[in-house]
Amino acid sequence: MARQFLLGALLAIASLVTQAQEPIRVGAFLAVTGPAAFLGDPEQKTLELYIERLNAAGGVLGRKLQLVSYDSAGDAEKARTFAKRLIEQDKVDLIVGGTTTGETMAVVALVEQAGIPFISLAGAVVIIEPVKKWVFKTPHTDRMACERIFLDMRGRKIERIGLISGSGGFDKSMRGECLKVAPTYRVQIVADEAYGGGDTDMTAQLTKIKNTPGVQAVLNAGFGQGPAIVTKNFKQLGMNVPLYQSHGVASKQYIQLAGDAAEGVRLPAAAVLVAEKLPADDKQRPVAVGYKKTYEGRYKQEISTFGGHAYDGLMIAVEAIKRAGSTDKAKVREAIESTKGFIGTGGVVNMTPRDHMGLDLTHFRMLEVRKGDWALVQ
Amino acid sequence: MSAQFLQFLLAGLTVGAIYALVALGFAIIYNASQVINFAQGEFVMIGGMATVWLANAGWPLPAAIAAAVLLAALVGLALEKLAVEPARGASVVTLIIITIGASILLRGFATIFWDKKIHPLKAFSGEAPIQFGGATLLPQSLWVLGVTLAIVLLLSWFFGRTLLGKALLATSHNRLAAQLAGINVQHVLLLSFGLSAALGAVAGILIAPITFTAWDVGVMLGLKGFAAAILGGMGSGPGAIVGGLVLGIIEAMGAGYVSSAYKDAIAFVIILAVLFFMPSGLLGQRSADRV
Numbered sequence: 001m002a003r004q005f006l007l008g009a010l011l012a013i014a015s016l017v018t019q020a021q022e023p024i025r026v027g028a029f030l031a032v033t034g035p036a037a038f039l040g041d042p043e044q045k046t047l048e049l050y051i052e053r054l055n056a057a058g059g060v061l062g063r064k065l066q067l068v069s070y071d072s073a074g075d076a077e078k079a080r081t082f083a084k085r086l087i088e089q090d091k092v093d094l095i096v097g098g099t100t101t102g103e104t105m106a107v108v109a110l111v112e113q114a115g116i117p118f119i120s121l122a123g124a125v126v127i128i129e130p131v132k133k134w135v136f137k138t139p140h141t142d143r144m145a146c147e148r149i150f151l152d153m154r155g156r157k158i159e160r161i162g163l164i165s166g167s168g169g170f171d172k173s174m175r176g177e178c179l180k181v182a183p184t185y186r187v188q189i190v191a192d193e194a195y196g197g198g199d200t201d202m203t204a205q206l207t208k209i210k211n212t213p214g215v216q217a218v219l220n221a222g223f224g225q226g227p228a229i230v231t232k233n234f235k236q237l238g239m240n241v242p243l244y245q246s247h248g249v250a251s252k253q254y255i256q257l258a259g260d261a262a263e264g265v266r267l268p269a270a271a272v273l274v275a276e277k278l279p280a281d282d283k284q285r286p287v288a289v290g291y292k293k294t295y296e297g298r299y300k301q302e303i304s305t306f307g308g309h310a311y312d313g314l315m316i317a318v319e320a321i322k323r324a325g326s327t328d329k330a331k332v333r334e335a336i337e338s339t340k341g342f343i344g345t346g347g348v349v350n351m352t353p354r355d356h357m358g359l360d361l362t363h364f365r366m367l368e369v370r371k372g373d374w375a376l377v378q
Numbered sequence: 379m380s381a382q383f384l385q386f387l388l389a390g391l392t393v394g395a396i397y398a399l400v401a402l403g404f405a406i407i408y409n410a411s412q413v414i415n416f417a418q419g420e421f422v423m424i425g426g427m428a429t430v431w432l433a434n435a436g437w438p439l440p441a442a443i444a445a446a447v448l449l450a451a452l453v454g455l456a457l458e459k460l461a462v463e464p465a466r467g468a469s470v471v472t473l474i475i476i477t478i479g480a481s482i483l484l485r486g487f488a489t490i491f492w493d494k495k496i497h498p499l500k501a502f503s504g505e506a507p508i509q510f511g512g513a514t515l516l517p518q519s520l521w522v523l524g525v526t527l528a529i530v531l532l533l534s535w536f537f538g539r540t541l542l543g544k545a546l547l548a549t550s551h552n553r554l555a556a557q558l559a560g561i562n563v564q565h566v567l568l569l570s571f572g573l574s575a576a577l578g579a580v581a582g583i584l585i586a587p588i589t590f591t592a593w594d595v596g597v598m599l600g601l602k603g604f605a606a607a608i609l610g611g612m613g614s615g616p617g618a619i620v621g622g623l624v625l626g627i628i629e630a631m632g633a634g635y636v637s638s639a640y641k642d643a644i645a646f647v648i649i650l651a652v653l654f655f656m657p658s659g660l661l662g663q664r665s666a667d668r669v
Contacts, residue, residue: 033494167639194639198598200589201393204634207385225496225590232588236507237385237514257498257590260505 023066024059024327026051026317027092029082029107030121030310031099034073035197035224038253040099042295042307043121044069047096049298050314060318061325068092072103074224076169079103080110087114093327096313098122099306100223101169108135117320117333119313121306123223123248124173128356136336136356138312138346139305140270140364142174142221143181145246148268148364149219150178150185152377156242158216162191162209164202164230165221174221174246191215195226202226202233210239217241223248228257235261242266247364251304255372262369266377269367272308272345273374284363287343308345316342316349381512386634387627388510392519392588394626395526399581400603401610401618402533403574408613409550410570413473417457417481418578419600420488424450425579426591427488430497439500447579453484454575458568481596488593499586522584529580530619537615546570550613598642605645608652611662620660 028047031040051065059065068090070082079098086092087110094117098104101124108127111118111134118135120127125141140148153161165175175192182189191212193205209218218241220230227249234243243265245254250269255262271278275288291311295303319342320335321327339358342349347363366377400418407415428446433439461476468476502521507514537543548556549566557563581599582591589595602625610621625645633641652659 033489035496037494037496194637196639196642199641200585201389201630202638203389204386204630205638207382208634211382228496229589232505236505236516238507238509253495257496259498 021063023064024061024321025066025068025090025092026314027083027086027090027095028067028069028097029072029079029086029095029103030069030097031074031103032071034075036074036100038251038304039121039223039248039306040071040074042251042301042304043097043099043310044071045299045301046295046307046310047314049295050311053294054318060321061327065318069097072097072099074100074103076102076106080106083107083110087111087116092116093321093329094118094317094332096121096310096317101127101173104135104137105169108132111135116329117317117336119317119336121309121313123170123246125177126173131354131356134333136316136351138309138316138344138349138357140247140268140346140359141177141357142170142246143177144359144361144364145174145268146178146181147185148361148366149244149246149266150182150187151361152266152268152366153187153217153244154185156217158242159186160188160190160214160216162193162212162215162218163189163221164193164195164205164209164218166195166199166224166226167197168222168224170246170248171222171226174248178219178221195230197226199226200229202230203237206230206233206237206239210237215241217244219244221246221248225257228254231258231261231265247305250367251306252302253304255369263371265369267367268364269374270305270308270346271363271365272303273305273367274365274376275303277376283343283348284345288345291345305345312342312344312346312349315344382634384511385513386630388513388515388519390627390630391623392516392522392626393585393629394606394623395522396581396585396599396622397603397606397625398619398622399526399529399577399584400599401607401622402529402615403577404604404607405613405615405618406546406570406574406577408607410546410567411462411473412470413462413477414470414604414612415457415571415574416474416477416600416604417484418574418603419596419598420481420484421450421454421575421578421596422582422599422603423488423591423593423596424453424484424575425582426499426586426595427492427497427582427593428579429583429586430499430591431492433499439502443583446583447576450579451572451576454571454573455568457575458571462571463564463567481600485593485596492593494593496590496592497586498590499583501587505587516588518584518587522588525580525584529577533615542569602645605649607659608649609659611659614659614661617659617661624660 030043032044051067055064072079096119098120101122104120104122120137125143165171191209195202245267247269271284272288275292278285324331324335339351347359349358351358367374368377403418428449429442432442501518503517545561606621606625610617629644632644
């Protein structure tokens with residue numbers, strides 16, 4: 001009798017101990033390959049790197065972090081399948097992922113139904129507006145990109161612009177947002193062209209914009225290889241009005257692909273791209289420089305804002321788990337929602353039940369490509 | 379207005395020349411073996427990716443290009459020897475499925491051997507745009523058009539004036555008769571695959587500086603080349619060229635004057651239209667069966 005009791009107690013203690021040692025499973029589905037690879041690849045690398053570092057420093061709540069990630073290749077269908085797998089088979093505690101808007105939106109219904117916190121790394125405002133209980137995001141929205149660009153255009157007295165966008169979720173969303181907020185900034189969109197996802201020649205669309213009278217600048221809403229080709233075609237056609245891109249091209253890969261044509265292109269982006277050029281008293285400087293040194297030291301590859309989004313997502317989740325004191329999904333969700341004053345690569349994050357992103361325009365910088373590198377526009 | 383038209387026309391001719399080269403590859407293999415080789419697009423990809431790989435490794439561009447074309451030709455020969463020849467007696471549908479499988483395999487190899495990133499290739503003679511009647515042209519477009527023209531002339535000399543070329547033509551007209559005339563049909567088949575692969579590779583290399591290259595460019599280019607081949611008449615050399623150029627121009631005009639978002643759909647709408655109304659294509663021979 002006593003022996004059975006002892007055995008039972010030992011088993012109970014053993015199970016408690018193993019429960020405490022059970023790793024915190026962070027699920028991720030990212031576009032590591034495919035047309036959004038230069039967004040997803042740094043995101044994957046960042047998650048791996050920082051989970052490794054966190055584990056080396058003792059983990060979170062005494063437990064190790066375990067990354068379960070899949071390559072959704074920019075495909076919304078695959079994203080949905082992998083998210084389902086993460087939730088049902090791998091039984092992850094939360095998800096950080098969804099490189100592109102299309103992939104993120106495909107997963108929203110699943111995540112809401114399963115009741116699991118999901119921090120998206122995609123751009124479109126539709127992800128958090130209308131606000132969804134379990135869905136959060138780290139990058140600035142496409143609407144903010146439009147606003148930041150229009151602010152810069154106002155400064156340069158630009159009033160009439162041409163718009164060219166792709167067919168992806170983010171592209172279409174950003175185009176819609178720019179059309180909506182343009183009147184507020186007294187900017188008129190006099191030409192509006194579109195190209196397909198895999199298109200390799202946009203000279204037709206740009207020619208039409210070029211021939212529209214009074215165009216003072218061109219805005220390209222998109223990411224991936226499309227904007228690189230638009231940029232090259234832009235130079236080929238000899239269009240010498242300013243070209244603006246979205247934060248979807250905030251990676252050296254864009255400059256590599258577009259080559260000389262990228263000189264003078266402006267885009268809104270997170271401060272992390274110009275980390276070392278930030279003034280000494282900038283609040284973001286320590287985080288930005290720290291991320292840059294850590295990532296580049298390990299991977300010998302230049303950073304991009306996308307890896308920064310993943311860093312912010314992971315750190316916000318980790319802080320939330322610490323505040324919640326457990327991995328209980330509802331508690332973690334509440335903790336994420338009450339994130340205040342978190343300094344990330346994107347800016348200072350202050351979330352509320354109605355704002356699941358928490359960033360404003362203050363830390364969204366305007367950059368210009370000069371001599372193949374990023375320069376901060378004052 | 380006409381400067382705009384000219385711009386669209388030039389864009390259409392450039393990409394049309396590429397479609398023409400890919401379509402020629404389809405035509406040559408179809409002629410020699412009645413097989414529609416759906417791995418044709420992958421030869422285009424191999425040409426571009428191999429050149430980028432070698433150029434990045436330090437090879438001078440001309441050497442990288444030559445080596446890449448050779449590599450593609452070898453892959454074409456291997457495809458024929460290992461995949462098509464063993465299945466010689468199988469039905470046409472089986473052979474087509476085999477080539478589709480081969481294309482998937484080649485794409486997989488490309489991601490393992492190279493990577494899944496998008497790669498630019500340096501333009502052959504710079505990127506300074508050339509003004510031409512109000513439109514602008516990239517020097518690379520001139521390369522595309524020039525090399526395609528040279529290849530077309532070379533091929534017509536090859537098929538018309540050399541014994542080997544005539545043997546290839548003979549095999550395409552009547553395989554049994556060609557065998558009886560002493561032509562080694564096996565070698566002819568190998569040659570057709572190698573030649574088509576080389577053509578595809580050249581197309582891939584020419585277009586890479588303008589459109590970048592990656593492990594999966596073969597899918598779309600292969601399908602569009604196939605559409606061009608059907609448009610011109612499957613199996614007809616001149617048809618392939620005409621089909622390619624016409625498809626390129628229609629695409630560019632469609633994007634410019636109708637809707638730019640549906641450019642890709644144009645090629646496939648054309649396939650459907652041709653198969654419905656004019657199955658033998660623009661220049662193909664009407665096939666007649668003895669009843």
